[in-house]
Amino acid sequence: xxxxxxxLAALGTSVCWSFTSILxxxxxxxxxxxxxxxxxxxxxxxxxxVLHWMLEGTLLPVHAERWRWGWMALSGLIGFVLGDACLxxxxxxxxxxxxxxxxxxxxxxxxxMGWVLLGETLAAAEIAGIxxxxxxxxxxxxxxxxxxxxxxxAPPRQFLLGILLGVGGALxxxxxxxxxxxxxxxxxxxxxxxxxxxxxxxxxxxxxxxxSGKVRSxxxxxxxxxxxxxxxLGGSVAGPLLGVWLSLIAVQNAEVGIASTLTSxxxxxxxxxxxxxxxxxxxxxxxxxTLLAIAGTAVIFLS
Numbered sequence: 001x002x003x004x005x006x007x008l009a010a011l012g013t014s015v016c017w018s019f020t021s022i023l024x025x026x027x028x029x030x031x032x033x034x035x036x037x038x039x040x041x042x043x044x045x046x047x048x049x050v051l052h053w054m055l056e057g058t059l060l061p062v063h064a065e066r067w068r069w070g071w072m073a074l075s076g077l078i079g080f081v082l083g084d085a086c087l088x089x090x091x092x093x094x095x096x097x098x099x100x101x102x103x104x105x106x107x108x109x110x111x112x113m114g115w116v117l118l119g120e121t122l123a124a125a126e127i128a129g130i131x132x133x134x135x136x137x138x139x140x141x142x143x144x145x146x147x148x149x150x151x152x153x154a155p156p157r158q159f160l161l162g163i164l165l166g167v168g169g170a171l172x173x174x175x176x177x178x179x180x181x182x183x184x185x186x187x188x189x190x191x192x193x194x195x196x197x198x199x200x201x202x203x204x205x206x207x208x209x210x211x212s213g214k215v216r217s218x219x220x221x222x223x224x225x226x227x228x229x230x231x232x233l234g235g236s237v238a239g240p241l242l243g244v245w246l247s248l249i250a251v252q253n254a255e256v257g258i259a260s261t262l263t264s265x266x267x268x269x270x271x272x273x274x275x276x277x278x279x280x281x282x283x284x285x286x287x288x289x290t291l292l293a294i295a296g297t298a299v300i301f302l303s
Contacts, residue, residue, distance in 0.1 A: 006254025009246045010262030016243035018269040021100050022277060023235035025091035030228040031221040033088035038205050038218055039232050041080060044240035045198040051241065052195045060199065061192045069196060071183030075176045076197030081205050083172015086165040093162030097274045097286075101137055101267040102166030104293045107260075107300045108133050109174035117178060125299055132296025140289035190248055198240070260301040268294060 028036045053059050090099040108130045114120035122130075141163055176197075184193050209215050222229050250259040267290050274280040 006250050006259060007262060010250035010254060010259045011265070013243050013246040013250060013263040014265040014269055016238045016246060017263075018096075018100070018266045018273055020235045020239035020243060021091060021096035021266065021270065022273060023231050023238065024088055025096045025099075027228045027231040027235065028088055028092040030225045030231075033092050034085070034214070035218050035221050036228075036232055037081075037085055037088050038209055039222065039229070040236045040240070041198065041202045041205055043233055043236035045195075045202045047236065047241045048191075048195050048198055048244070051245065052191055056189065056192060061196060064188075064192070064196065068183050068188065068193075069200075071179050072193050072196035073200040075179035075183060075193075076199075076201035077204060078179060079172050079176025080197060080201035083169050083176060086172060087169030090162050090166040090169055093158055094166065095274065095278070095280065097267065097270045097280065098141070098162070099166045099169065100270055101140055101290055101293060102163065103170050103173065104133055104264065104267055104297050105137055105167065106170040106173040106177075107264070107297050109171055110177050111300060113174055113178045118181075129296045129299030132299060133293050134296070136289045136291070136293030136296060138289075139292065140286050143283060143285045143289070191244070194244055258302070261298040264297050264301075265294060 024033075024036055024040065049059055052061075087099060087103070090102070111120075111122060111126060111130060115122050180193060180197070183196075184190060206215070209218060247259075247263055250263060254262075271282055271287060271290060275282050
């Protein structure tokens with residue numbers, strides 16, 4: 001089993017992120033997605049700081065170069081603040097399964113951004129993978145028999161808004177990864193980079209809350225729904241702590257293409273999870289489209 005520790009860690013990452021999406025969707029319906037986003041960042045930065053101290057020996061990477069802080073700050077603002085704000089609201093509107101399936105478009109957007117902004121080339125296999133992923137997602141989204149677990153009777157306008165927000169979440173993740181790639185140059189520790197992203201994002205999102213007078217209402221909402229606090233804490237442990245940790249183990253012990261593919265399997269794990277937990281109707285078309293989208297993602301990573 002030791003020979004497959006990277007692959008097992010990558011699968012564990014997908015499982016963790018599957019449960020994270022479910023937990024954040026549940027808590028978002030109770031206290032609202034902005035409260036969830038602000039609170040989980042607060043939990044996450046505390047936990048990752050402790051993890052960084054345990055593994056790297058320092059609480060904060062204060063000696064990192066300014067240019068590196070700049071790229072990681074940009075990555076966090078795009079990914080954690082803007083992208084996740086869209087994703088968490090999508091969880092509420094269309095449920096975790098469809099939202100996470102839309103996140104399968106993130107590698108597609110990342111490849112396109114790398115081509116436009118960084119001058120990276122796209123091989124024929126990567127273009128084929130992009131077409132497969134987009135086709136799979138579009139096939140599922142266009143299925144009008146889809147019943148989102150979050151709102152089975154939602155009007156078409158709400159469904160469309162949820163889809164657009166899910167795409168925005170994928171765009172934010174892709175943009176965040178492109179910026180992270182610049183900030184992590186020179187074999188800079190990924191855990192340290194992630195902490196830098198979290199520190200800046202947490203400060204920014206709570207500063208915005210303070211300027212808009214929403215700090216007090218954030219804690220009032222949490223006080224009124226104590227179960228939501230535990231759910232957000234559970235999602236923070238599963239995602240920013242365990243998920244990130246397992247993803248780092250995966251990258252360190254498996255080929256990057258294999259690790260990236262296995263860590264993107266959350267939409268597949270969410271098929272049975274949403275059926276069991278939410279009794280969401282899963283059509284054969286939804287299963288086939290999800291598999292097609294994941295296959296396209298795999299082609300992009302493995303080509």
